Amino acid sequence: MMEYAKNTLIALFLSLGLIACDQPGEAPTPIDPGPDNPADPDPTDPEPIDPNPDPQPDPVPEEEYLDDEEGRIFSYVPVGDLLPNSGPGHQDTTIYRPDIMFPLEEAAFLNSQVYRHGGYQGSVNGMNGGQCHSSNYEYPWQDTFCESRSRSQIMCPNGGHEGVDIRPATCIPQSGAEHWAIAVEDGRIIAPASSRYTVRLQTEDGTLYRYLHLKMDALAVSDGEYVTKGQRIGRVSNDFFNSSGDPVPTTYHLHFEMYQNYAPDAETDPVFDQVNPYMTLVSAYERKLRTP
Numbered sequence: 001m002m003e004y005a006k007n008t009l010i011a012l013f014l015s016l017g018l019i020a021c022d023q024p025g026e027a028p029t030p031i032d033p034g035p036d037n038p039a040d041p042d043p044t045d046p047e048p049i050d051p052n053p054d055p056q057p058d059p060v061p062e063e064e065y066l067d068d069e070e071g072r073i074f075s076y077v078p079v080g081d082l083l084p085n086s087g088p089g090h091q092d093t094t095i096y097r098p099d100i101m102f103p104l105e106e107a108a109f110l111n112s113q114v115y116r117h118g119g120y121q122g123s124v125n126g127m128n129g130g131q132c133h134s135s136n137y138e139y140p141w142q143d144t145f146c147e148s149r150s151r152s153q154i155m156c157p158n159g160g161h162e163g164v165d166i167r168p169a170t171c172i173p174q175s176g177a178e179h180w181a182i183a184v185e186d187g188r189i190i191a192p193a194s195s196r197y198t199v200r201l202q203t204e205d206g207t208l209y210r211y212l213h214l215k216m217d218a219l220a221v222s223d224g225e226y227v228t229k230g231q232r233i234g235r236v237s238n239d240f241f242n243s244s245g246d247p248v249p250t251t252y253h254l255h256f257e258m259y260q261n262y263a264p265d266a267e268t269d270p271v272f273d274q275v276n277p278y279m280t281l282v283s284a285y286e287r288k289l290r291t292p
């Protein structure tokens with residue numbers, strides 16, 4: 001019964017997702033043909049018997065039922081569709097880098113660190129309780145790019161969060177587990193001591209990734225080091241500072257940012273443009289789940 005309910009919810013979710021992606025307007029209301037529609041089978045009629053029944057139901061396309069190492073079926077809320085009362089979002093379905101590795105080694109959960117359980121605005125949606133609330137560690141994923149913040153930024157001019165937040169496989173304060181962030185591509189690490197809670201990874205063509213809130217005193221890489229795709233960078237943690245420069249921990253998560261280089265050639269200095277990495281991460285995670 002639980003399994004049936006879950007699959008029904010996922011099917012409902014997927015159909016809602018399609019509507020949100022492909023039909024920005026209101027979906028037309030289907031016309032009820034009424035009880036006299038001749039196409040309606042008479043409920044008193046017996047079920048017709050199929051003379052050649054299939055031995056098995058049709059196989060389900062693999063991509064609709066990808067599951068993680070715990071057997072949980074992956075699903076995600078469409079890009080730009082944020083939690084209620086948490087900001088406008090930024091709809092961008094582009095998969096900017098179709099071959100990157102997902103930035104965490106294990107299962108992961110993209111969702112809000114601020115407007116869910118354990119976040120300082122969780123109460124606006126009735127999500128009280130601590131960051132280890134079990135629903136913070138469940139699918140579906142939800143986008144957090146341009147989630148409301150007090151600071152204005154280029155992509156989110158009315159104040160917003162120019163990145164996405166990723167919880168690791170387990171809630172670290174509860175589990176005590178180590179969860180590793182890895183290089184999404186080959187590149188060079190930029191992590192001078194001055195970048196107190198940020199590790200950058202830059203590829204040869206100038207694409208830049210920023211990993212925030214790793215355990216900075218125990219990084220697996222050093223400033224200037226060249227790393228290969230999949231190499232461990234550091235452990236997911238909660239390192240952060242307030243605007244006065246004092247250490248103030250955040251929730252345990254990886255804040256991940258991506259900047260495309262739009263320079264026309266390698267001789268021109270990189271022209272950085274921050275992009276919403278959500279669908280790039282969905283694509284990377286689906287590849288990860290398909291790989292045994």
Ligand SMILES: [Zn+2]
Nearest residue numbers: 163164165255
């Ligand atoms: Zn963040």
